[in-house]
Structures are given as structure tokens and as C-alpha cells.
Amino acid sequence: MPGMPPRDFTAVDRKVRMQIESRGLPVRPPEERVRDFDEAIIRLDEDWAVHEASRCLHCADPAPCQKACPAGNDISYAMWLIENGQFLEAASLYRQTSSLPEVCGRICPQEKLCEGACVRGRKNSPPVPTGALEAFCTHYERRQKGVHIPVGKFTGKKVAIIGAGPAGIACAEQLVRSGHWVTLFDARPAPGGLLIYGIPNFKLPKKVVFDIWDDLLRAGVTFVGNTYIGPRITVDKLFEGGYDAVFLGLGTTLDASPDLPGENLPGVYKATDFLIRANVDMDLLPHEMLARLEVREKVVVIGGGDTASDCLRTALRLNAREVTCLYRRSEAEMPGGYKDRKMAVEEGAQIHFLTQPVRFIPGADGRLAQVECVRTELGEPDENGRRNFSIVEGSDFIIDADTAVLAIGYKPDLIIGTTTPGIETHADGLLKADQHTGATKRKGVFTGGDVVTGPHLVVTAMVAGRKAAMAIDRYLGW
Numbered sequence: 001m002p003g004m005p006p007r008d009f010t011a012v013d014r015k016v017r018m019q020i021e022s023r024g025l026p027v028r029p030p031e032e033r034v035r036d037f038d039e040a041i042i043r044l045d046e047d048w049a050v051h052e053a054s055r056c057l058h059c060a061d062p063a064p065c066q067k068a069c070p071a072g073n074d075i076s077y078a079m080w081l082i083e084n085g086q087f088l089e090a091a092s093l094y095r096q097t098s099s100l101p102e103v104c105g106r107i108c109p110q111e112k113l114c115e116g117a118c119v120r121g122r123k124n125s126p127p128v129p130t131g132a133l134e135a136f137c138t139h140y141e142r143r144q145k146g147v148h149i150p151v152g153k154f155t156g157k158k159v160a161i162i163g164a165g166p167a168g169i170a171c172a173e174q175l176v177r178s179g180h181w182v183t184l185f186d187a188r189p190a191p192g193g194l195l196i197y198g199i200p201n202f203k204l205p206k207k208v209v210f211d212i213w214d215d216l217l218r219a220g221v222t223f224v225g226n227t228y229i230g231p232r233i234t235v236d237k238l239f240e241g242g243y244d245a246v247f248l249g250l251g252t253t254l255d256a257s258p259d260l261p262g263e264n265l266p267g268v269y270k271a272t273d274f275l276i277r278a279n280v281d282m283d284l285l286p287h288e289m290l291a292r293l294e295v296r297e298k299v300v301v302i303g304g305g306d307t308a309s310d311c312l313r314t315a316l317r318l319n320a321r322e323v324t325c326l327y328r329r330s331e332a333e334m335p336g337g338y339k340d341r342k343m344a345v346e347e348g349a350q351i352h353f354l355t356q357p358v359r360f361i362p363g364a365d366g367r368l369a370q371v372e373c374v375r376t377e378l379g380e381p382d383e384n385g386r387r388n389f390s391i392v393e394g395s396d397f398i399i400d401a402d403t404a405v406l407a408i409g410y411k412p413d414l415i416i417g418t419t420t421p422g423i424e425t426h427a428d429g430l431l432k433a434d435q436h437t438g439a440t441k442r443k444g445v446f447t448g449g450d451v452v453t454g455p456h457l458v459v460t461a462m463v464a465g466r467k468a469a470m471a472i473d474r475y476l477g478w
């Protein structure tokens, strides 16, 4: 790569490196971090970074960590640069394959991706903390010299991006580099998608996202917030208004409903509503979410994904006395990342496995007072290898709870699919697209991220946005 110091792993002695012990991640103790919404990891320093990076074994090229990274980050080379104190170079390396390295470094489920593939792990040694090192060097870069997106010569082409989440942001970042005029529309007041309106500050401080946003603004990207595309301003109208291509990074914004008696009682919250109202500053809140949450003493969170862990940890920070997760399968089937779940438990949350709520029961004041549950048992795996469950007859029991949070999944909003001629959707409303380019059947309309895959990860949405940007570039003739 031009301007980068050459890599030379010939002198790397893997046996010696295996002896270098990890210093571990400096994490704030649970009893301290649960008192605020600040990040759980203490700021990493240069000495720590050099030490941890020097534990990398520099496996055969491409290394297993790189193969496991959906963005294809050249992690081994980045570790080499960090080990040699070349933090700025490592940051530029990450920025070649990722539009959101400071975000992915913090919240990717690394244990399932790069760190899960680290060869050290197979030899009973903690993996190289590649995620934290990615966050470290990109933060270092921002503090030392700032981040500047190189903007291409203006092509005269205009692209509208609908949805300013990871997919839309990544697509915008790549398109301005190519010199296109980019406008991002979002229904929410601020850009970021779930990075702002979902993921809590203790996992991802909002400042990290706003800094990325400032980079894009300086590069000339325009943001139009509070603008719900579909009913009045349609995709057709955007084309009529002079846009040459449209990218749909719509995410899956609607909370799935359990369809249970009592789910609309006061005290029963949908996860999105709960997380946004607890974690977003008043001036960035949509109007309908301005009222503060009323969380009392006993909170139950229903679900087993990342959202459930975030709700548990948020409830603990809102001073609930007892916070319990109800999950209908066992821990092995939980879709959420292990790290967040472990932190939730360390902070005081309990998890009741093989437990399914069947009814929310009001108290004398009309607010939620109890949740009726049943026990479940696991059966055979389904076609995806995930074990099914069945209800144990006569196993009903009652849990006292004054607050419940429903974190059972998300589904797509159907508005764009139904108001845009030529767009094809699956039965569940997810958009159909070419998996390599994000092209839909409608000429000039591309898509990617959760609205295509269903709820997934920041990194996969980001990669989809970048791939679509390349395809849009080709479509526009550049």
C-alpha cells in the first residue's frame, strides 16, 4: 500500500509470542459503571496497545481474523503497525476497508468474528483484542490529526440516500469520495440510525457517531432530518426532483409484537421506545418520545438478543432494584453477543432461561403489576440448527414486575416497498436485492443493510452500503 511501511513478519517467533500474556481490557468495575451511562471500557493507552498488538502471531496471509471480518480488515498488518507505534498508519489501513472503524471496534461481536477466529484462542490463550485496538488507533488518529474524507471532483450526479444508519452512512462516505452530490434523508431528527436511536451510550458514546457525522458534513454530505420518505415524498418524486440514483438503507425500524394480553398496559414498553427515551438527549428526541420513562423497582426484559442485553443494562442504570431477563430457550440459543450479556449479569441482571411470558397483569392502579409465565423445554433443532422449544403443560407461574420491556425483534416498515413501483419485497417486507451490488429490480434504486438481511450487525450493514456505493458509481457511469 503506497505510503505505508512495508510489513515484514519474517522475524516473528510465534513460540516467543505465545508466551506474551494479555493485560486484559481495562474495564470499569460493575458497581461503578452501573451508576452512569458512560463507556464501560477505560480509555486505552499507547503502552497497552503496543503490548497487546505484539501478541499477534501474524498467521498466514490472509489471516483467520481477516477472513472472519465481514469488512475484510487486514488485521494482522494493523497489529504490526500498532506494535511498531504507527497508530496513524494503522488507522488509515482500517479506513481503507471500513467506513465505521471506531464504531465496529467498539460494538462488533468480535468473539464471533475476528477474535473468535484468533489462533491464540485455539491454544487456550486470550485472543488479541483486535476490536479494542481498532477503536484505540482510530480514536488516536482523531485526537492527533482529525479525520478527513478525500472528496472527488464533482461528477454532476446526485444521489439520494434514505436512512442515515450504518448502511446509509457508509454508502454516503464512499459516494462523496467519488465526487457525487449526496443527500441523506431520515425520519429521525439526527443521523446515525440505531447507532444513535437504539444502541446505548455505555456501549457506543454518541460523540463517536457525531464525530463521524461531522466528517461527512465537512465532505459536503447534506442531511435532511425529520423527513419520512414514502407517503408524500416518494422515491419517484426524488427522481423527478433531479436525483440520478437512490439508496435505501431503511433498517428494520418496527418492534415485533408478542401479541399477548396486556401488552399495551402502562409500564409495558417496546425496546426501541425504552432505549431511545433513556439514552437520547431531549433535543434529539422525536416529539412522540419526549415524555420521560417511568421505571419502578422490578423490571423484566423479554428477549435474548443484543437489544435485550442493552435494555437490562439500561434498566439497571435507571435504578431498578430487580432486573430480570425472560428467555424462552437456553443460553446456547441466545442470539445476542456474549460480552454484553456477561456485562449485564456482572452489573446485577438475572436471566431466567426456558421461561415464556403469556400475559401481562395490571394492578389496582391499572399499571403492570405481574407477568404470568410458563416454563418451556427444548426440542429438536430446526432447519437452521437452532433448537425449537415447547411449553410445559401446567407450568404457569407469576412474576411480580412493575415494568416490562419487549425486546423480541424487529421488522421492516413497508412504506417504501409499497409506494415504489418496481421494488420487490419478500413476504415479511424485507427488500429483494442483488447480494453483490444491492441493485433492486427498479432501475437506479439500490439497497442494503438490515432492510435486506433482517436485523443483523453494524458491520454487515456498513459493508452492504459500501458495496452498493461501488455499484451506484458504476451505474452513474464513473
Ligand SMILES: Cc1cc2nc3c(=O)[nH]c(=O)nc-3n(C[C@H](O)[C@H](O)[C@H](O)COP(=O)(O)OP(=O)(O)OC[C@H]3O[C@@H](n4cnc5c(N)ncnc54)[C@H](O)[C@@H]3O)c2cc1C
Pocket (backbone or CB within 6 Å): 107, 108, 109, 162, 163, 164, 165, 166, 167, 168, 185, 186, 187, 188, 192, 193, 194, 195, 198, 199, 200, 203, 227, 228, 229, 230, 249, 250, 251, 252, 253, 275, 306, 307, 310, 337, 413, 415, 416, 448, 449, 450, 451, 455, 456, 457, 458, 459, 461
Ligand atoms: C438495541 C440494539 C443494539 C444493537 N447492538 C448491536 C451491537 O452491539 N453490535 C452490532 O454490530 N449491531 C448491533 N445492533 C444491530 C445494528 O444496530 C443494526 O444491524 C444496524 O444499525 C443496521 O444498520 P442499517 O443502516 O441497516 O439500519 P438502521 O441503523 O436501522 O438505520 C435505518 C435508518 O433508516 C431510517 N428510515 C427508515 N425508513 C425510513 C423512511 N421511510 N424515510 C426516512 N428514513 C427512514 C430510520 O429512521 C433509521 O435511522 C443492535 C441493534 C439494536 C436495536
